[in-house]
Amino acid sequence: MLRDRYGNALSTTSHAARDHYDQGQDLFLSSGFGAARAFTAAIEADPDFALGYVSLARARMGQDLMAEAKAAIAKAEALASTTDHREQGHINAFSLLLSGKPGAARAAVKAHVRDYPRDVMVAQLCCSVFGLIGFSGEVGREAALLAFTESLMPHYGEDWWMMTMHAFSLCEIGQLAAAQDLNEKSLLINPRNANAAHIQAHAQYEVGEITAGRQFLSDWLVGYDNRAGLHGHLSWHAALWALHDGDEAAMWAAVDQGVGPAGSKGPPLNVLTDTVAILHRAEMAGVRVAKERWLEISDYAVQFFPDTGQSFADYHAALGHAMAGDGERLAKIVETAQGFAGDLVRPVARAWTEMARENWSAALSNLTEVMASTERFGGSRAQRDLLELAYVNVLMKLGLADEARRTLQSRRPVLAVAPPVHGLNG
Numbered sequence: 001m002l003r004d005r006y007g008n009a010l011s012t013t014s015h016a017a018r019d020h021y022d023q024g025q026d027l028f029l030s031s032g033f034g035a036a037r038a039f040t041a042a043i044e045a046d047p048d049f050a051l052g053y054v055s056l057a058r059a060r061m062g063q064d065l066m067a068e069a070k071a072a073i074a075k076a077e078a079l080a081s082t083t084d085h086r087e088q089g090h091i092n093a094f095s096l097l098l099s100g101k102p103g104a105a106r107a108a109v110k111a112h113v114r115d116y117p118r119d120v121m122v123a124q125l126c127c128s129v130f131g132l133i134g135f136s137g138e139v140g141r142e143a144a145l146l147a148f149t150e151s152l153m154p155h156y157g158e159d160w161w162m163m164t165m166h167a168f169s170l171c172e173i174g175q176l177a178a179a180q181d182l183n184e185k186s187l188l189i190n191p192r193n194a195n196a197a198h199i200q201a202h203a204q205y206e207v208g209e210i211t212a213g214r215q216f217l218s219d220w221l222v223g224y225d226n227r228a229g230l231h232g233h234l235s236w237h238a239a240l241w242a243l244h245d246g247d248e249a250a251m252w253a254a255v256d257q258g259v260g261p262a263g264s265k266g267p268p269l270n271v272l273t274d275t276v277a278i279l280h281r282a283e284m285a286g287v288r289v290a291k292e293r294w295l296e297i298s299d300y301a302v303q304f305f306p307d308t309g310q311s312f313a314d315y316h317a318a319l320g321h322a323m324a325g326d327g328e329r330l331a332k333i334v335e336t337a338q339g340f341a342g343d344l345v346r347p348v349a350r351a352w353t354e355m356a357r358e359n360w361s362a363a364l365s366n367l368t369e370v371m372a373s374t375e376r377f378g379g380s381r382a383q384r385d386l387l388e389l390a391y392v393n394v395l396m397k398l399g400l401a402d403e404a405r406r407t408l409q410s411r412r413p414v415l416a417v418a419p420p421v422h423g424l425n426g
Contacts, residue, residue, distance in 0.1 A: 006118040010051065011083045017046035024055055025121060028062075029161040031194035033225035035059045050079040051087055054094050055121055061098070062229055064268050064304070073098050086116050093122050097132075102340075106132040110148070117155035127165040128195075129172065130269075135378040137311065137340025142375055145169050160190040167199045171206060172381060179203050194230040201237040205382050208414050214241045226258065232266030235259045236274035240382075243282055244420050251282065260293070261300045268304035269313055272297065273379070276316040277386045280323065284393045286422035291324070298324035308333055311341035312378045316386075318349035322356040341376045344369075348387070355390070360397040367391050371411075381412075388412050393421050 002010045002018045005025065010018055024038030036059035042052040053076035060069035076091050083091070089112045096105035109126045113119060126132045126148055133145045146169040149162075156162035163186035170179035180203045186196045197220045204213035217238045224231055235258025242250035257263045260275045275297045283289050301317035308314045314333055321329040330353055337345035351366035371391060374384045388411055395404035404424060408416040419425060 006120050008086065008116070008119055009084065010049075011087055012046045012049040012052075014046040014049070017042045017049045017052060020045060021049070021052055021055065024059070028055070028059060029120065029124065029195070030190060030192065031198075031228055031230040032192070033228040036063065048079055048082065050076045050083050051090060051121075053079070054091055057094060057098065058121065062267060066098075070098055086119060089116070090119060090122050093125065097125065102132055102135070106136065113152065117152055120161065123152060124161075124165070128168055129378060129380045129383075135310075135312065135340055137376050137378070139373065139376060141378075142169075142172050146173055158185075158189065160186045160193055160196070163189075164193060164195045164199055167196075168202070171199060171202050174206075176203055176206050192224075194224065194228060194234070198230055198234060198237075201234065202380060202382055205237070205240075206414055208417055210241050210245050214238065214245065217241070227265045229266060232258050232264035233270045233274060235264070236270075236278060237382075239278050240281070243278070243285055243287070244418070248287055251278070251287075255279075261296060268300075269310070272301050272304065272313055272320070273316040273383065275300075276320045277383065280319060280386060281389060281420065283323075284389055284422065285420045289323075294320060294324040298326055298329060302329060308336045308342065308345070309339040311337075311339040311345050311376075314339065314342075314345045315348045315377060318345070319352045319386075322349075322352035325356065327353075341378075344373060344376060351390075355394065358397075360394050364391075364394045364398065367394060385412060385415065389415070389421055392419070392424070396421060396423055 002012060002015065004010055004018065005022045012018060020038050020042035024035045024042060027038055028035035036056060039052055039056040039059055042049055043056065046052065053072045057069040057072035057076065060072060073094055077095055080088050080091050093105055093108040093112055096108055106126060109122055109132060113123050128134060133141055133148060149166040149169040152162060153166050163182050167179045167183035167186065170182065179199065183196055183199045183203065186193060187200065190196065201213060201217055204216065217234060221234060235254045239251045239254035239259055242254060255278055259278060261271055264271045279289050279293055279297065297320045301320050305313045305317055314337055318330055318333045330349060334346055334349045337349065347366045347369040351363045354363035354366060367390065374387050377384060392404045392408050395407065401424065405416065408419055
């Protein structure tokens, strides 16, 4: 019986299929480029290899090729009767996800890993801030994510992927020293693990290591394929640090080459949210942003997220529409917001509306409704700093500088040292 790198039995007798599958897993788990190609090769070596199709579906999801992903999972479902209990549970978790049932998929993953904790491609569905726990819309999801990765850690030993996932969970609840120590061990084992580079960037952001962070990412990104899943988002981190460091030229270079629609080959969710975030954070810091950039990202949002439902995307799209001056698109989000945090999207979208009108009191009132529950949007703390800084910026517009400083110091002290909001350093 053949087994994958994590010791899971596989329903294939083809050594070539197994080897390509292992290669695809490693590329996917390290956010390298070529996972889909490797899983396709596994299927070509054994056309009846069910988990090859499942993993190809997962890789296609990451590329936002949903029709191809659904076709692949349908093939896996047709082969399910030829597989064992673990593989059937594996197929079921992905089938639920691709049929638009994230809550049921999350429950299925949690149940599955209790019996098969090293079934890594299933486990990863609930890991990171963009996983099924991260996008649950629930209060306490950061603690839930930590509990999930902590329960898996004893089953993985010195595994670079698991170390990285747990390090991110630790980082997001403020256990920064433990996160950095664990992530550094992961990087030593697999220096080209983009997820570990990503966590390193987050940990350095959270402790305010701007110079060291910029240098680390600048060095690490050399040779990283710009078609790989995290290239655009790591470029966002680079742009953000350049902004905080006062290097406007480097910020725009990172935006144009890796973050924005014209330069990024990353997932649409990252392209939309990262572009909107860096543009607005630049404006709040006093950098002029051309109207054309807002028009471009507003159009992009409509193209890739025409309907509401992905709340993290929706509140960023609303900001893009507000800054582009498109009231009709913005109103649609206010009126139709749904999804895991749709109730929070509506007041945030109204806040962006009032900010565009320079009606700062109304903007503050709407933002105040959500500031106690921003974790429900998903994303990292660094990403949700868009809301923290928007709130502080509105206070500044109202002439409440002292309150703005107190707010930042109490809620996000790492940003209070050199606040990236125009006028707050004075």
